């Protein structure tokens with residue numbers, strides 16, 4: 263068992279291969295957080311906590327006149343409310359008498375083998391070969407009888423600890439939850455910490471930002487109804503000294519696709535508190551007696567090996583313990599071509615088949631029909647919600663179209679945007695009350711569409727039925743699931759006034775139910791997530807989809823930053839990446855090298871390519887397949903930082919056994935008569951010898967990593983290189 267309860271010291275120590283996490287039922291039964299970091303023995307480290315009389319930091323009543331005991335200066339595992347701790351609270355309960363208070367004390371704990379599950383929310387799972395254990399600690403407020411159950415999952419080998427929370431109303435009157443964080447992590451001194459986050463915008467998702475902790479609350483979150491383009495539910499706390507290759511790094515990845523919040527507070531005594539969970543904005547959840555509320559899971563990791571070490575932990579874990587699809591490891595992902603940038607909504611069956619035929623010469627396995635095939639859909643003013651084939655465009659019918667594609671020995675894929683409705687649609691005309699519109703007000707339009715109220719069971723059932731009908735009707739191999747706006751006008755016609763504060767969260771619960779009912783009943787279909795690019799690219803989505811569209815921005819030079827930022831937490835095999843017409847001056851080969859940092863595919867009108875270009879594509883598709891086992895299963899290294907001034911961007915994949923590696927380089931800037939530059943691979947076996955691109959001469963891993971590979975300067979702008987290294991046996 264990876265979890266030790268020390269009866270005498272009342273400590274719980276959670277051990278993974280290289281880390282320990284410790285908490286203690288301390289003074290007055292408050293659950294104190296003692297430690298998270300490199301492994302320590304089962305030793306009570308509460309001696310770190312010094313107690314002083316801190317002015318204006320209140321003392322709980324039970325401490326009588328012990329002025330030195332204040333929750334304001336105690337590291338807590340889940341902070342209480344109105345108990346003299348003025349830092350960000352983990353929970354805000356509005357009791358039935360209108361009081362705002364929760365005084366949780368540890369009353370019970372339970373250790374079990376295996377990993378806990380959540381009933382309403384996605385979470386990571388343990389495979390048969392994993393050693394995973396669960397700790398549950400119950401905090402009880404004696405007055406209200408409200409319980410908070412803290413769940414900890416320990417994955418020993420993976421060096422991962424997960425946390426989640428359940429709130430149970432054990433009282434006999436309803437209560438309201440105004441805030442429920444899933445994580446509270448207190449550090450006794452955090453003044454030398456930096457906070458790294460992945461902010462962005464449409465077309466430029468997950469750029470990397472690093473800031474020093476200062477004395478205020480750094481809030482990173484979303485109130486857009488989705489995890490958003492603008493922020494990502496992943497943050498890192500690292501030492502000021504931490505670099506790509508070494509230094510302390512804590513990662514926190516929230517498994518939630520709706521409004522979220524990560525709040526990092528450096529307080530008056532330089533204590534650092536990180537809270538993470540559902541964003542409390544416009545959140546008010548009624549909990550009747552006996553009801554349970556679940557907060558989403560946070561997946562935590564610690565390493566002393568810098569950002570690379572942290573990324574490796576997440577990449578390995580998310581590749582094996584997150585997504586349930588067979589396309590994760592049993593079946594190779596296909597090379598696809600998507601119709602969007604080739605035809606937008608202006609197509610018919612004949613045009614699609616022509617594109618597919620041309621794509622056949624490019625080594626494509628899968629043809630994807632994007633937006634525009636259903637309802638009345640010639641532009642973005644109409645059709646959403648009517649998931650029936652538009653036979654004035656697909657004149658031969660879906661069946662026949664799929665058959666024609668299959669006859670080319672290609673698979674067929676299709677696009678949906680289930681969560682949205684157009685006013686000009688049969689669905690809206692039949693069920694205007696299914697759209698999110700506040701009575702008496704006109705809803706905000708975005709891309710001319712309105713969100714459906716997915717908190718409603720009837721809406722969920724309609725979507726499950728209409729999408730499943732299409733999927734069951736034809737031989738569909740792939741689905742792209744899109745959502746193209748942020749939520750506004752949060753309202754459900756199905757809920758009474760006092761429950762409107764639940765709609766944001768209920769929407770996400772409804773969405774997960776719909777996804778489960780569609781995805782799990784179609785295990786042979788490859789699903790790809792999308793939200794106007796990478797607007798909802800989060801760990802919870804990767805529980806459903808093995809891949810997610812990184813961005814609508816296909817410019818290969820911008821993509822270098824997009825892939826770099828995304829790779830901090832999400833493995834490159836989840837990153838949807840295509841070659842398109844975007845980036846006029848960038849050679850096709852370079853676009854392909856960039857797309858090989860992800861799932862690889864095309865998004866262009868194949869009929870416009872010359873024979874020579876088609877041949878180049880054919881060769882690139884072949885290379886993608888050749889390197890698949892390295893790029894999809896190996897370790898990923900960011901060799902340069904594209905946000906820093908530099909003339910090239912480089913990255914690398916290395917197989918786990920260090921036998922093969924693919925080093926990719928894009929020359930982003932050619933200075934006249936500039937210095938010779940070198941790319942230094944990582945993760946090779948120093949004493950082994952490697953051939954480069956099949957050369958007879960070999961070089962030692964040590965020399966390659968320390969001296970580097972010279973990058974030819976005599977090349978056109980935006981050239982790319984791939985160095986395929988193979989170890990001599």
Ligand code: DGJ
Nearest residue numbers: 602632633792794795814
């Ligand atoms: C946004 C997506 O990101 C695009 O790839 C495309 O599918 C469009 N939506 C279609 O409306």
